[in-house]
Amino acid sequence: MSVEVGRICVKTHGRETGKKCVVVERVDKNFMLVTGPKEVTGVRRRRVNVNHLVPTKQKVNVKPGADDKAVSKALAEAKLEQFMREAATS
Numbered sequence: 001m002s003v004e005v006g007r008i009c010v011k012t013h014g015r016e017t018g019k020k021c022v023v024v025e026r027v028d029k030n031f032m033l034v035t036g037p038k039e040v041t042g043v044r045r046r047r048v049n050v051n052h053l054v055p056t057k058q059k060v061n062v063k064p065g066a067d068d069k070a071v072s073k074a075l076a077e078a079k080l081e082q083f084m085r086e087a088a089t090s
Contacts, residue, residue, distance in 0.1 A: 037068035
């Protein structure tokens, strides 16, 4: 499964380990821009190494570079807010 814009992933490194985030944009071949959004999962918008993300089966429909408000709206429309808040299992 590839890491693409809109894919929900689990962070595997850093202070936000185990939390879910949404890929917002591809920075280059090694980095992605992700967001929780912070109000939903506690993950701030930041650049993350692609090797530190584990993609899930869920995906939301967002445009590249979407802001946190648009991501929150897309999660609500897909009814995935509760899924995002749940702790990731290993």
